Amino acid sequence: MNIFQLINEELQNVQLLIHKNFKIKAGHISDFISLDLNYLDFHLRPGIVILSNRLFGPVTERTIALAAVLQFIFLASRVHLNVIESGTGRESAPDNRFKYQYPILVGDYLYGKFFTTLCDAGIVHYLKKLAKLICTINKGGILNHKYKNREFGDKQQYYSIIRKESAELLACSAYLGADLGGAGTNAKRHLYNFGLNLGMAFGLLEKGASLKQVSQYILSAESILNQFPPGEETDCFRNLLTLLKKDNSVLQRMVI
Template sequence: MSEGAWERVLSPIQGELLEMQKIVRQSLHSSKAPAAGEPGQLLTFASQHTLPSVLVLLCARLFGPPAAPVIALAAVVHFIYLAARSHQSVQEWPGTGDPRECYQYPVLVGDYLYSHFFNCLCRHGILSYLQPLARVICQISEGSILRLQNNKEISRAELLRKAALKEGALLLGESCRLAARLCGASEEEEEILYRFGLNYGMALVLNDLGFEVRAYVEKALALLDRLPLGEAREALKELVVLWYQAARPDLALQVV
């Protein structure tokens, strides 16, 4: 996705996104934990790293301007996402060089970021969301274990699909649902956004693994059509379409 297209998607939530980044910066700079290295190394707000937070803010915007608890939730999701990515980057030590670079450092950084997720929930008064988010973190870990297993009872393709659901899609689904809940959405709207996040998340993860993901993208877009009209819904649709067009330029996707 081009920088200009990404900026268009972010236009409805630019202010809230900056507030989210401020929370993250303050949290990291206030910590002196030596295991984390330089906090500045963790302050990455590139588009691929802020996507879960962007979804939180856009989903909330469907129902009105995102309030402070929603912005805090976006920061919490950012910590969880980066922590999971850090743990998933762990490599087997080849027996030469510094083992810290292969697995010790990524594990410590991931644990450090997970601690900030919990601290952020407490500081911003949304501790009631600890249970669903902790459940997602358990699923992420289960997905990583599953992906590395040599399970001969199911095909490798099916194993990767199951791992993709746990490692990536569930976080996006739950993030979208909790954002809607914070804004007073109906249970039906919460469920629609949860399923939207699941389908979009599956598309993101499985595309990187070489799977055909058009069906997931079309399902995500169809779910968005059941939500309130407005700038936020159009931004969500544009986000999905532009990502797919960039990922699969050989396959046209018509969107009404």
Template structure:
């Protein structure tokens, strides 16, 4: 269903994917040999789509939106590589071991992907975005530290929600706010889009943790409420359908308790 909803920007998403995929090779070796980079369809497109749609809602259709979308995808890929590194030091030692299951190679791959994101900002002449994106990367790492400190999965606890916000939602918030920023919107409008992305990201992050649906739906309802205040253009309704699909749990392939 997600593929059908975002079909109007399918060409742009394909370009973004090509930009990212081109950087996945070191010499002739795909970095997926050294870190787990298996993604669902939604993981491949949801963040780039949010950047592109947010920019277009406010009238920006230039190439920088595609570069920004790829930069956020590099950041996402780096974060998930680091997130799933085993807590116990399991460096790749044995010749028959899978290097993806250790810690040494995934750490290097994650750092490589973060670096690619920042070098892409420079190459695309978007250095002014470097500070905000670096701050998001810091938040993601803060979330990882906090996740390892909390005990259990009390989905309603403030500590648990803070982990989801930092590890997942902050990146979504950046996608929507900085997508809109490309269009030259006011600080107030950027803040509105940040709030929109934050709510989508909270719902997405909670679902990734197999949280009961009722916890995620409240955030998606908040996102729909924010969306009422953005310009009445076609991309607004595409994004609305994306959010409603999340409400109906049709995008996620993970198991959910309703």
């Protein structure tokens, strides 16, 4: 199911930029960590940046760079958050490198690439917002590990972690994409809230939530989209929401 068919060319350019930066003197990033990514892992964050930009202006090299930046942040956070906890000491040194050292080093490298890509594209003015985003994601990761395998104190605490780890990244992708396209204040606020609701739905699905549990976020996202004129970009966003409504094994394989 090619949700982002409209922007396939732009997404290919984003992936080319990312994979160019995956090549380092020591080899390729995939030599040191396992990036088990599905369709949405590859395209969701860059796709939201590009579509949000296209709502208000043409896609430029800066758009492609910004989309790559948000993907670098996603990949770095995914690598760091998936590092397993310290072992028992029985593992051999090579095992330790692949379980602990390499993922941390690769995650740091990807965070570095987000900064250099901002500089190269001349969009370093987004640094403060993106730095705050990274702090938010890591706060969510800390809380998630703190309460792992335990009962959450309350529902709000659980949802707060989902927002920090998943939703804020999609919200920032939509907001900055719109800003780069020249959107006004109200439009950027609407796109931020759209991304936030979309991110909450995806984040909950990643935790195994049911369609009933994410329905309120889908409805809120749909309501926000209705404030924008019809067009190909909003149709793509609606296709994403339609995917969320398909509470079946195909959706689970794409999201999780």
